[in-house]
Amino acid sequence: MSVGDKKTTQGWLGSEQRRLLIQEYGIFLAFLILVAVLSVSNEFFLTAGNISNVLLQTSINGVLAIGMTFVILTRGIDLSVGSVVALAGIVSASFMTSSATAGVAGAPYPVALGLGIGLLVGIACGAISGLIVSRFSVPAFVTTLGMLSAARGMTLIYGGGRPVPALTPAFRWIGTGDVFGIPAPVIILAVVFAVSWWILNRTRFGRYIYAVGGNPHAARTSGIDITRIQFLVYVISGGLAGFAGMLLSARTGSALPQAGIAYELDAIAAVVIGGTSLSGGVGRVTGTLIGALIIGVMNNGLDLMGIQSYYQQVLKGALIVGAVMLDQKRNYGA
C-alpha cells in the first residue's frame, strides 16, 4: 500500500512512484482539486453553512454506498437499496406519524420502536437477498433486481400507494436535528463510516470479506465459511438501506412510496468512483466516502453556480467511467 516501498532509480519522485501515487490517491487528489476549483469560483462554497449542506446532502447516499461497498467487495451487487429505502421509510413512518389515518393503530410510538422496525425491514430484505445469493447461488444481479421490484411493490401495497405524512418531531430529529451545529445525519454517516472502517480493516470478518472477493476458491480452501460471509454482507447493505430510508423520510418530513428511485445507481457510482473494484477483493471504504463526497460536492457546486442539473449527470457519468479506467490500469498494469 505504501508508495515508499517501491524501489526507484529516478529522484525521490520518479515516474514509477508518481504513477502509483496518482493511482492510489488519485481520487483524493481529484476531490481536493474539485474543492479548490469550487472554492475559487464561488464565494459561498467554502462557508460553514454550505459545508454543512454538502455533508447533509451526502449523508443518505454515503450510508447506502458504504453498505454497497461491503457487497461489492465480495464480487456482489445490491440493486435493491433504493426500493428498500422506500419500504423501510414507509413502514417505520407508519409507526411514527401523528396522522390518524396514515399510521398503524396507536401511532405514534416511541422513536426507538420506529427506528428498530425500519432497521428490521432493511435487514429482512437484505437477509432474503443474502440467503438466495449465498445458498442458492443465484447471481446477485438477478436476486437483487428481483428484490428491487418486490420491495417497491411491497411499499405500494403497505401504504396503499399513499405517503405517510406528519412524522413526529422526535423521529424527524435524526434527519433535521443537530449536535453543536453538526447535522444529525452527518454524525450518523460518520459513525457508520467509522464502524465500517473498523470492521473492514481491523476484524477477522473484514479480512474474510476481502478474501472471499479476492479469490473465493482460495478462501473456501483455507476454511472460510463463504456462504456466511456472503449472507452477512447483504444483511449489512439491507440494514443500512433501511436506516437510509428513515433518514430520508425524517429529512423530507413524509415517507413517500416513490422515494429512493434510482438511489442504487448513485450508491454504486460512489463505490466505483472511490476505487472499489467491481470484480471484488480490492477497495476501501474511505474511497467510497470520498466518492460519495465528490458526487455531493459536484451537485452542490453546480447548483451554486446555477448550472442545469443535466450537466451534473453528464459529469457524473464521465467520473464513473474515468474511475473504472483508472481501476483497470491499476489491476492489469499500464
Place this chain on the structure above:
Amino acid sequence: MKRWMIALASATALLAAPAMAQDKIKIGAAPYGLNAEFMQIWVAALQEHPAVKSGEVELTVFDGRYDALVQQDQFKTMVTQKYNAIIFAPIDVDAGAAAVQAAADAGIPVIGSNTRVHSDLLTSYVGSDDTISGYMEAKTVLDKIGCKGNVVILEGPVGQSAQISRLEGNKKALAECPDVKVLEDQTANWSRAEAQTLMENWLTAHPNQINGVIGQNDEMALGAIEAIKAAKLDVKSFAIAGIDGITDALHAVKNGDMTSILQDARAQAQGALDLAILNAKKGEYKPQSDIWETYKDMPWKDGKEKLYNVPWTPVTADNVDKLLATRK
C-alpha cells in the same frame, strides 16, 4: 309439471345470461400509472361513480406503469375484449396517439382525461388547462411579494406537457411584474427530496435574497419548505405556491406555509366516465355525477363538446378544511 318448470326456468336463464352481459356496459380506464396520490384519487373517483356503484357499468382499470408501450398493449387487450368505451390518461402526448388510433379503428370511443394526447380521434377530453394553473400559482406568489423582489422556480421534468404548460403560465404572470427577478429556474423532477436539495443550495447561493418560490407541483413546494425550515428561516416570510392539492400540501396550506391550486381529479375522472357511458350507449344518457352541478362553468351540453375544461380551485384557509375532510 315440476320438471317442466325447471326446464323452462333454466332455458330462461340461458337466454337471459348473455342478454344481461350485454346490458352491462364494459368500460376500461387506462391511467398512465398508479404510484402517485393524484391518480389514486382519480381511480377511486371512477369507482365511486353512481353508474359503477349501481352495477350499470363494469369498470376495469389498467395500470399503465408509466410506459407508453404498456398502455398501447392494454388498448389492444381492450379492443380484443370488445370494451364499449375507454377512458385514457396517456403518459405521453405523442405516444398515446397510436393507442387511440387502434381503438378508433375498432369503433371504440376514447375519452381523454387528465393528460393530453395529440389525436383528432379522441371523442372528448376532460382535463384542466395547466397554463392556467401555472399562471394562478405564480400570481399568488407575486401578489404576496407585492410584484417586486426575487423568486425561484422549481420545474417539473423538462419536456413533459404539464411542465411546458405550467412554465408558460408562470412566465405569463412574471411578465406582468417586470421588477421581479427569477434568480434560479431548474427542474426537480416533481420530487420533494430533489427540490429540498436544490432549495438548500439556492438559499446558500442567494442569502436573504429569495422572496418567493414557484413550485410547479406541491411535492416540490413542500421540499422547498423543508429546506427553508432546515436553514432555520421563517417559512411565513416566503411566498410559496404549488399545484395539485395533494394531502400534505393541504396541511401546509392550513398551516399558512403555502398556497396550492387544486386540480380536481374527481371531476376529471367522473366527467370522463359520464361521457364514456354516453358514447357507449350511443346517446340517450343523462350524466349521473354531481360534478356537473358543482362546476357551473363546465356545462354538460349533451356531451357533444370536444373539450371539457375542469376549473382549478385555489386552496385557501377558507376551503381547506372541507377539502381535507374528503381525504380519508
